[in-house]
Amino acid sequence: MVCYLLQTTLLASVVAIAGATTVVHYPPALSNTNNLTFALNGTGAPGIFNSSTVPDKSYGEYNWCNMPHVRTREYKTPSRDFTLEYVEIIQRHHKRTPYASNTFFKEDVAWSCTGEGPVAYGKGPSGVSSDVTEIQWQAFTSAQNPWVNSVGPGFVGTTCQLPQITADGIVDSHTHGSDLRAVYASRLGLGSQLDPSVAQIRVTNNVITSQVAGGLIKGLFPETENTAVLIQSSTYDSLEPTYSCPTADNLHNAYTSGSSNWTSHLTAAASLYAKLDSVSGTSNPDSAGWHTSFDHYYDNLSAKLCHGKKLPCSVNDTSLCVTQDEANTVFRLGNWEYSYYFRDAPDSTQYSALHYGAWFLELKGHLEAVVAGQSKVKYFHNIAHDGSVSPVLGFLQIANMVWPGMGSEVVFELYKKKNDHFLRVLWGGQPMVTSTPMGTLDMIPLQTMLDYITSMVGSGADLYAGCHS
Numbered sequence: 227m228v229c230y231l232l233q234t235t236l237l238a239s240v241v242a243i244a245g246a247t248t249v250v251h252y253p254p255a256l257s258n259t260n261n262l263t264f265a266l267n268g269t270g271a272p273g274i275f276n277s278s279t280v281p282d283k284s285y286g287e288y289n290w291c292n293m294p295h296v297r298t299r300e301y302k303t304p305s306r307d308f309t310l311e312y313v314e315i316i317q318r319h320h321k322r323t324p325y326a327s328n329t330f331f332k333e334d335v336a337w338s339c340t341g342e343g344p345v346a347y348g349k350g351p352s353g354v355s356s357d358v359t360e361i362q363w364q365a366f367t368s369a370q371n372p373w374v375n376s377v378g379p380g381f382v383g384t385t386c387q388l389p390q391i392t393a394d395g396i397v398d399s400h401t402h403g404s405d406l407r408a409v410y411a412s413r414l415g416l417g418s419q420l421d422p423s424v425a426q427i428r429v430t431n432n433v434i435t436s437q438v439a440g441g442l443i444k445g446l447f448p449e450t451e452n453t454a455v456l457i458q459s460s461t462y463d464s465l466e467p468t469y470s471c472p473t474a475d476n477l478h479n480a481y482t483s484g485s486s487n488w489t490s491h492l493t494a495a496a497s498l499y500a501k502l503d504s505v506s507g508t509s510n511p512d513s514a515g516w517h518t519s520f521d522h523y524y525d526n527l528s529a530k531l532c533h534g535k536k537l538p539c540s541v542n543d544t545s546l547c548v549t550q551d552e553a554n555t556v557f558r559l560g561n562w563e564y565s566y567y568f569r570d571a572p573d574s575t576q577y578s579a580l581h582y583g584a585w586f587l588e589l590k591g592h593l594e595a596v597v598a599g600q601s602k603v604k605y606f607h608n609i610a611h612d613g614s615v616s617p618v619l620g621f622l623q624i625a626n627m628v629w630p631g632m633g634s635e636v637v638f639e640l641y642k643k644k645n646d647h648f649l650r651v652l653w654g655g656q657p658m659v660t661s662t663p664m665g666t667l668d669m670i671p672l673q674t675m676l677d678y679i680t681s682m683v684g685s686g687a688d689l690y691a692g693c694h695s
């Protein structure tokens with residue numbers, strides 16, 4: 227911890243909470259992403275937004291529909307001196323339909339999921355085939371239910387459960403799993419069936435993460451027939467995360483809705499908002515958050531493009547449509563917002579430390595147990611959300627923050643060389659570049675990361691106290 231303080235630059239700012247921790251904010255690199263002039267007045271999309279596929283030659287490029295992950299083709303295998311002992315992964319779920327609240331957007335783009343619904347059923351101890359049948363959900367709307375008319379035309383008669391991972395998103399989940407298998411299975415001695423004593427999968431209380439698990443596990447462990455995944459109670463889940471931390475919420479409010487550092491970009495984008503509102507029929511102001519950030523427009527537009535659908539037009543005027551340039555501006559602004567939320571705002575590091583500290587304490591515990599020879603688990607895979615991967619990136623103070631797209635992945639690889647342990651952290655399949663004195667997280671001493679986590683979070687009791695201080 228002392229060493230971080232010594233290396234604190236003039237730009238870095240120190241925030242102390244709850245006595246035990248010292249969180250230092252190291253500002254991110256300057257790029258087009260966190261340049262508001264570029265976000266508002268630049269051109270082009272900040273990556274791929276209309277397909278899950280990236281040509282091999284440009285793999286690694288930002289793809290909102292299917293972010294780059296570890297694959298054999300791009301993977302840099304360390305020298306033989308390093309033995310891989312443990313891998314922990316956290317990823318965002320893969321691509322999905324809109325959330326139900328999206329029906330606020332009175333859109334003209336239809337969604338269909340016939341025969342592709344999520345599966346939900348309880349299972350007896352002797353398995354699916356003997357006791358129960360698999361049950362698939364198929365959404366329907368009826369003319370007799372008058373509330374149906376409150377949704378946009380794209381959602382009347384939809385067979386999609388909102389949200390659900392789409393069939394394409396399940397394919398992406400499976401590919402993600404088999405790509406990881408090709409890189410890690412033989413090195414970690416993982417078999418073709420998921421063996422919970424050496425490999426564990428964890429999901430959140432949002433069922434879309436379990437839908438991803440179905441595809442991912444079949445790719446990772448192809449002979450798995452049925453399995454259990456880990457889940458924490460929604461009252462204190464550290465992965466989504468859902469645990470209560472009022473201090474973090476207050477910090478976040480102060481540097482977003484409570485600060486002109488945040489609200490000025492919304493004001494500057496007034497003419498873009500006016501156009502989007504005219505197409506979607508959204509009033510301004512509204513009570514559903516369409517004008518407090520670009521989140522809703524970003525997600526609602528990108529979900530369509532990622533599934534090969536067109537940009538929406540007004541249901542009252544088919545010549546009044548969102549243009550590609552307008553969508554691209556929304557995508558630049560959305561990435562600017564995530565950089566601000568998790569990296570540019572001076573208090574964002576403290577926010578991530580509190581909001582995601584519990585998960586980092588668990589990660590630290592997993593790593594320490596492996597080193598101490600107290601755990602046989604070699605592989606741990608967390609399936610989560612953008613609201614999970616973002617504070618991981620914020621906590622580690624990535625140099626170039628983006629909005630983590632579908633399937634985005636952070637990998638923690640624990641290596642042993644002689645008697646020493648080292649950590650490599652991969653983002654998009656490559657060593658993560660941070661703004662901290664740890665620099666690029668490429669075979670750093672494990673202890674350096676453990677000390678960093680302690681400097682950020684302290685103990686569990688410190689974290690709990692810090693959240694309620």
Ligand SMILES: *[C@@H]1O[C@H](CO)[C@@H](O)[C@H](O)[C@H]1NC(C)=O
Pocket residue numbers: 262263266267494
């Ligand atoms: C964007 O361009 C407009 C029109 O040229 C200009 O008025 C505005 O100041 C620019 N915004 C920023 C943030 O540079």
Ligand SMILES: *[C@@H]1O[C@H](CO)[C@@H](O)[C@H](O)[C@H]1NC(C)=O
Pocket residue numbers: 256257261262263264268
């Ligand atoms: C921000 O983007 C604008 C427009 O592209 C550019 O003129 C300016 O130099 C950029 N600022 C920085 C700090 O890179």
Ligand SMILES: *[C@@H]1O[C@H](CO)[C@@H](O)[C@H](O)[C@H]1NC(C)=O
Pocket residue numbers: 271276277
């Ligand atoms: C996706 O967008 C890119 C850039 O805007 C464009 O060149 C490409 O043709 C689009 N692809 C599809 C499948 O629409």
Ligand SMILES: *[C@@H]1O[C@H](CO)[C@@H](O)[C@H](O)[C@H]1NC(C)=O
Pocket residue numbers: 323324325326327328329330331514521522523525526529
């Ligand atoms: C669309 O907007 C709604 C808010 O009405 C939001 O909850 C949702 O996340 C957005 N995105 C998608 C893909 O539905």
Ligand SMILES: *[C@@H]1O[C@H](CO)[C@@H](O)[C@H](O)[C@H]1NC(C)=O
Pocket residue numbers: 480481485487571572573
């Ligand atoms: C707003 O930005 C300024 C300049 O970067 C910074 O000093 C200040 O702390 C920020 N305020 C908030 C609430 O984030």
Ligand SMILES: *[C@@H]1O[C@H](CO)[C@@H](O)[C@H](O)[C@H]1NC(C)=O
Pocket residue numbers: 332504505506507508540541542
């Ligand atoms: C379409 O027109 C109706 C009737 O004027 C209006 O109530 C509704 O808000 C309009 N919808 C959109 C998306 O503009």
